[in-house]
Amino acid sequence: MLPETPAERHRAIAAAFGERVRGTRDWDVPAPVDGWTARSVVDHLTSWFPDFLASGAGVELPKADPDPVVAWQAQSEAVQALVEDPAGRVLKNPHIGEVPLDEAIDRFYTADVFMHTWDLARATGQDERLDPEFCAQMLAGMEPMAEMIYASGQYGPPVPVPADADAQTRLLGFIGRDPDWRPTAP
Numbered sequence: 723m724l725p726e727t728p729a730e731r732h733r734a735i736a737a738a739f740g741e742r743v744r745g746t747r748d749w750d751v752p753a754p755v756d757g758w759t760a761r762s763v764v765d766h767l768t769s770w771f772p773d774f775l776a777s778g779a780g781v782e783l784p785k786a787d788p789d790p791v792v793a794w795q796a797q798s799e800a801v802q803a804l805v806e807d808p809a810g811r812v813l814k815n816p817h818i819g820e821v822p823l824d825e826a827i828d829r830f831y832t833a834d835v836f837m838h839t840w841d842l843a844r845a846t847g848q849d850e851r852l853d854p855e856f857c858a859q860m861l862a863g864m865e866p867m868a869e870m871i872y873a874s875g876q877y878g879p880p881v882p883v884p885a886d887a888d889a890q891t892r893l894l895g896f897i898g899r900d901p902d903w904r905p906t907a908p
Contacts, residue, residue: 724856728828729806735836736798739767742842742849743794753845754903756878763842764790768797771831775804778813779823801827833860837897840890845905851890858889861896868896 725731749761758766768786775781783800786793805824813826821829836856843850864871871877878898883891887901894901 724853728824728832729802731828732802732805732832732835735832735839736802739835739839739842740794740798742839742846743791745848746790746842746846748846749790751845752905754841754899758841760842760845761790763838763845764794767831767835767838768793771797771801771834774815774830775813778815778826779811781811781823801831805832836860837893840894840899844903852893854889857893861889861893864896 724734743764746760750759752758753760753763755762765786768790772783772786775783781804784796787796805827808823811823812820813823814820815826818826836852837860840850840852842848868880872879881895881898881900883895883901887895891901
């Protein structure tokens with residue numbers, strides 16, 4: 723079970739993702755997101771979130787280094803510092819209104835890192851197991867918003883999975899990942 727506070731949860735999820743980042747040996751292998759590579763997974767996380775924070779909270783994160791390992795480490799440390807001491811800051815966004823900064827990081831970014839951990843692990847042949855209770859919790863929170871989620875264009879269409887599948891498999895299918903995806907041989 724993952725920790726309950728945003729700071730503790732980010733620390734655990736960022737550390738797990740960081741293990742996969744440091745364990746990646748080939749950054750050009752295909753990833754489960756169509757057209758992405760292992761490098762694209764890290765690039766995604768180190769590109770969208772800094773812009774989101776800057777525009778919504780006036781917070782500037784370090785510019786991403788071209789080396790995915792260095793980029794991830796710098797961003798992970800900077801975000802951890804923010805979530806540990808949000809200093810009463812809020813994130814303002816026309817779609818979500820005003821949300822305390824640590825909650826916004828938890829809800830949008832830490833959750834994204836959690837889901838992309840599977841992408842990087844599957845692409846690079848590393849441990850792809852996600853916390854089953856957090857998978858179930860995320861799925862329960864996302865399912866009522868399915869129409870909005872799919873309309874956003876941020877997720878692929880759902881992938882059918884067996885009704886008795888575990889929480890991780892159901893979450894992956896819900897967010898448009900084929901749980902049986904494997905990288906193709908060159």
